[in-house]
Amino acid sequence: MDPKTRLDEIKRLIRQYDHEYYILDNPSVPDSEYDSLMRELLQIESTHPELVTKDSPSMRVGGEVQDRFVKVTHKVPMLSLGNVFSADELREFDSKIRKEVSGYTYTAELKIDGLSVSLIYEDGYLVLGATRGDGVVGEDITSNVKTIKTVPLHIPYSRLVEVRGEIFMPIKSFEELNRIKAQNGEEPFRNPRNAAAGSVRQLDPKEVRKRNLNVFVYFLMDRTLAKDHYSALQLVKSWGFNVNPLNRYCRSIEEVIQYVKDIEEKRHSLPYDIDGIVIKVNEYALYDDIGYTSKYPKWAVAYKFAAEEVVTVLEDVAFQVGRTGVVKPVAQLKPVMISGSQVSRATLHNEDFCKERDIHIGDHVVVRKAAEIIPEVLRVLPEQRTGKETPFEMISFCPICHSKLERKPSEADYYCLNPACEGKHIEGLIHFASRDAYNIEGLGEKIVTDLFNDGLIHDISDLFLLKNHYDELVQKEGYGTKSVDNLLAAIEASKQNPLDKLIFGLGIRHVGAKMAKVLTNVYPDMDKLMAASKESLLEIPDVGEAIANSVTSYFQNDGNTEKIKKLHNLGLNMASQKIFVNQDSYFSGKTVVLTGGLETYSRSEAKELIEQRGGNVSSSVSRNTDIIVVGTDAGSKLTKGKDLGIRIIDEAEFVKLIKEES
Numbered sequence: 001m002d003p004k005t006r007l008d009e010i011k012r013l014i015r016q017y018d019h020e021y022y023i024l025d026n027p028s029v030p031d032s033e034y035d036s037l038m039r040e041l042l043q044i045e046s047t048h049p050e051l052v053t054k055d056s057p058s059m060r061v062g063g064e065v066q067d068r069f070v071k072v073t074h075k076v077p078m079l080s081l082g083n084v085f086s087a088d089e090l091r092e093f094d095s096k097i098r099k100e101v102s103g104y105t106y107t108a109e110l111k112i113d114g115l116s117v118s119l120i121y122e123d124g125y126l127v128l129g130a131t132r133g134d135g136v137v138g139e140d141i142t143s144n145v146k147t148i149k150t151v152p153l154h155i156p157y158s159r160l161v162e163v164r165g166e167i168f169m170p171i172k173s174f175e176e177l178n179r180i181k182a183q184n185g186e187e188p189f190r191n192p193r194n195a196a197a198g199s200v201r202q203l204d205p206k207e208v209r210k211r212n213l214n215v216f217v218y219f220l221m222d223r224t225l226a227k228d229h230y231s232a233l234q235l236v237k238s239w240g241f242n243v244n245p246l247n248r249y250c251r252s253i254e255e256v257i258q259y260v261k262d263i264e265e266k267r268h269s270l271p272y273d274i275d276g277i278v279i280k281v282n283e284y285a286l287y288d289d290i291g292y293t294s295k296y297p298k299w300a301v302a303y304k305f306a307a308e309e310v311v312t313v314l315e316d317v318a319f320q321v322g323r324t325g326v327v328k329p330v331a332q333l334k335p336v337m338i339s340g341s342q343v344s345r346a347t348l349h350n351e352d353f354c355k356e357r358d359i360h361i362g363d364h365v366v367v368r369k370a371a372e373i374i375p376e377v378l379r380v381l382p383e384q385r386t387g388k389e390t391p392f393e394m395i396s397f398c399p400i401c402h403s404k405l406e407r408k409p410s411e412a413d414y415y416c417l418n419p420a421c422e423g424k425h426i427e428g429l430i431h432f433a434s435r436d437a438y439n440i441e442g443l444g445e446k447i448v449t450d451l452f453n454d455g456l457i458h459d460i461s462d463l464f465l466l467k468n469h470y471d472e473l474v475q476k477e478g479y480g481t482k483s484v485d486n487l488l489a490a491i492e493a494s495k496q497n498p499l500d501k502l503i504f505g506l507g508i509r510h511v512g513a514k515m516a517k518v519l520t521n522v523y524p525d526m527d528k529l530m531a532a533s534k535e536s537l538l539e540i541p542d543v544g545e546a547i548a549n550s551v552t553s554y555f556q557n558d559g560n561t562e563k564i565k566k567l568h569n570l571g572l573n574m575a576s577q578k579i580f581v582n583q584d585s586y587f588s589g590k591t592v593v594l595t596g597g598l599e600t601y602s603r604s605e606a607k608e609l610i611e612q613r614g615g616n617v618s619s620s621v622s623r624n625t626d627i628i629v630v631g632t633d634a635g636s637k638l639t640k641g642k643d644l645g646i647r648i649i650d651e652a653e654f655v656k657l658i659k660e661e662s
Contacts, residue, residue: 003048010041014057018149023242054125055154060147060209068203068441068486069139071493072130076221076604078116078164079135080295081278081302087257090279093301094253100298100636101286106250107230108259111276111302112216113193114168115200117141119151119217122160126153131200134435144200147209150242161225163236165217169196170272173212190341192273214272217241223284230282249282260303267305275339276304288595288603289635291619295514298619307368309378312336314365317348317392319399321423323431323507325415327398327405329354331365331377339369346375350412351394358382360389398423419559425459426452428507432460436513437505438497441490442483450476460505461566463491499526499576502567506560509550518542519551521611526564526574530555541591541616585661588614593621595638596631600655609658621646629654 001009017034021027038057045052052058084090097104116132129145131138145151148167155161169177169192177195178188189195199211217236219229226232230249237243246263250256260277267274281290281299290299316332329348336343346367348354357380359365364384365377396405398416400423405414416424426449433443440463451457454476456469466473466488473484503516511519522540523529529551537548554560568574592615594606601609606629607617618625621640628641628648641648649657 003044004051007041007044007048007051010037010044011055011057013037014041018057019240021149023150057153059153060149061206068489069141069201072128072133072138072140074118074130074133074136074138075162076602077135078118078132078138079292079297081300082293082296082298083276083302083304085304085306087260090257090260090301090303091253093279097281097290097299100290101281103283104286105228105282106253106256107233107247107280107282108250108256109218109247109278109280110216110244110263110270110274111278111304112166112168112244113191113273113275114166114196115193116164117145117167117215118162118164119145120160120162121155121157124154124156124158126151134439137439141200143205144202144208145215147205148213148215150215152240155239155241157239162221163217163241164219164221165215165241167196167200167213167215168192168272169199169211169213172271177211191339194341215242216244218244218278223287226284228282228284229280264305276302278302285633286635288597289637293619308339309366309368310336310338311364311366311381312343314359314361314363314377314380316361317354317359318345319395321398321400321416321421321427323424323427324509325417325421325424326413327395327416328413329392329394331367333365333367336367338367338375343367343369343375346377348377348392351407351414352412354392354394359392360385361392362386362389400424422452429457429460429463431507432505433463438494438501440494442487443490447487460563461570464495464567464570464572466491495570495572497573499524499573502526502572502574503529506554506564508554510547511551515542515547520576521616522614524576526568530561530564585613585615586657587627590626591616591618591624592627592629593618593625593637593641594629594631596634598629598631598651598654600651606654613661 014034014037017027017029017037021034041056042058042061045056045058084093118128118130118132118138119126120128120130126142126146128140129142129151130140133139145167146153171192174189174192174195181188189198195211196213199208199213202208202211217233220226220232220236223232226235230247233243233247248255248259250259256277256279263274263277279301281287287297287299290297292298313334314331315334318330318332320328320330322328328350331346331348333344333346348359357377359377359380362385364381366379366381367375368378369375394414397403398405398418398421401416401418401421403416403418403421406417407414418424429452430445430448432438433440433448443463448457451466454472456466456472457463470484470488473479473487474481498520500513500516500520503511503519504513518540519529519537523532532551532555534548534552537543537551538545564574587610592610594603594617598606610617621628621637621644623644625641625644625646628637628646629651630638630648631651638648
């Protein structure tokens with residue numbers, strides 16, 4: 001048999017055995033036979049490199065070690081989902097759907113506790129695997145994704161296509177990984193999700209391959225390929241993707257609720273961790289009519305399981321200073337396992353919270369993870385007191401700078417008002433470098449604190465001057481030349497971040513990530529935003545009195561304007577990526593609703609074009625709507641728009657307006 005024929009046969013067999021083992025969980029051959037085939041494949045490819053193809057199983061062995069992960073901007077943002085926590089809230093979700101559309105069904109899917117991944121194929125071959133990141137920008141992990149056996153390297157579809165899924169580590173693999181870590185005297189992973197996330201971020205694909213990761217695919221981005229979501233899942237399954245066999249098609253919300261009950265009973269016996277159920281309207285044609293918020297689609301929701309509650313001892317109360325100066329009590333707990341991870345600290349919120357619950361140091365307390373993320377003290381067990389417990393008392397002075405704390409009459413929190421408080425400075429720097437803000441790779445909480453304590457940074461501008469301390473950095477314990485080079489490169493690259501990232505990173509009170517984008521859509525460069533009056537800010541939808549006051553006060557402070565001047569001189573981007581093409585645009589100042597399918601632009605492209613021209617895109621029709629852009633298969637939004645007498649334009653007119661103004 002000639003080498004190519006034998007190689008093709010081996011590849012066919014290996015793909016078959018991979019499918020049987022990793023997806024069907026029903027291997028037909030022993031490991032020894034599989035290993036023998038893989039050795040033969042590698043031998044033939046070594047002798048005949050011209051026969052190596054992009055979909056060869058040898059591509060899963062792992063390539064070269066990477067220096068860092070390259071940033072990737074998602075063509076369509078990877079949105080998060082809204083949460084519900086009870087059957088009644090599921091019925092309320094269904095009621096909202098029913099107000100918008102009719103004739104719909106649901107698909108219910110296990111919410112795998114892992115990390116989202118985007119997989120893009122071109123000409124049938126995997127060309128990109130990317131993390132979710134902040135939903136807009138992720139990281140290229142293609143080399144690592146190729147080592148995961150349940151990710152096809154080739155699919156029987158030749159056009160450009162994207163599927164999305166969840167990378168996870170099976171419990172059996174997690175336990176084996178921690179067993180090896182314990183043997184090597186290394187710190188074990190706390191739970192399978194952390195293990196999966198840590199594995200995916202390994203720079204050496206060969207190390208990733210050893211971790212036995214898995215992927216369940218949950219979405220096909222091209223909605224023209226199937227009539228509905230459930231059919232799309234069957235399609236990608238036929239292409240060779242791993243689709244969870246426990247997913248269920250449901251004709252009503254009551255069927256969904258019964259499915260949730262069934263899964264809750266068996267969730268702890270599954271071979272992987274789940275933290276809820278994702279419920280999606282099944283019919284694609286209804287998605288645009290149901291709509292979106294800025295953060296998540298309205299046609300889907302995540303049902304989250306009730307948080308696990310455990311009892312432990314509140315050994316002490318510490319006080320933490322936030323970047324705004326707010327001082328919060330934090331419970332120091334006797335370490336306890338909750339939802340697969342060890343918890344030794346939990347929020348106590350504020351003085352009123354502690355007083356209302358009669359919290360004493362030494363109490364036995366019930367602790368849970370709020371939404372299975374943030375640990376909180378739920379209640380105390382006074383019947384277990386011995387008499388040695390001491391009542392909670394709020395401190396009067398800042399635990400860092402010892403300034404007198406003040407409580408505002410309308411708030412429950414105490415504040416340190418000292419502008420020179422080091423605690424506020426550290427937290428502000430941590431916030432600035434965080435993923436949701438300026439997203440500086442490798443600049444986490446511990447490193448920021450170390451650099452501050454060493455006197456290398458004091459304010460934001462110092463981060464961009466760290467290159468001047470190169471010799472000191474490489475001599476610090478645990479750093480080294482490579483890690484310092486990577487950190488400085490990440491800091492330099494971050495200077496090109498869009499303006500909204502900088503605005504959020506500055507820590508202006510009441511201005512979160514979403515509001516920062518709203519502001520920079522209206523004021524496309526820093527100078528315009530700094531000069532904005534309170535009155536002009538109040539004209540922006542979603543900007544209220546508190547936000548307007550906070551923004552104007554921030555930019556009236558000489559210290560803040562000097563800080564921004566420094567950052568400008570250091571080369572940070574001070575302009576929005578969404579520069580208005582024409583301030584006198586037809587769309588300027590108007591609220592626009594998009595409904596139905598567009599052929600010329602994707603929905604996100606059309607939204608961006610409108611926003612570039614000063615318009616605001618809304619997901620729902622109301623009396624405040626100025627224009628409805630109608631594509632194919634428009635539904636109830638078109639009907640409602642006609643009833644309200646709103647200006648309606650078709651796709652051809654929309655494209656003409658855009659091109660005239662370009």
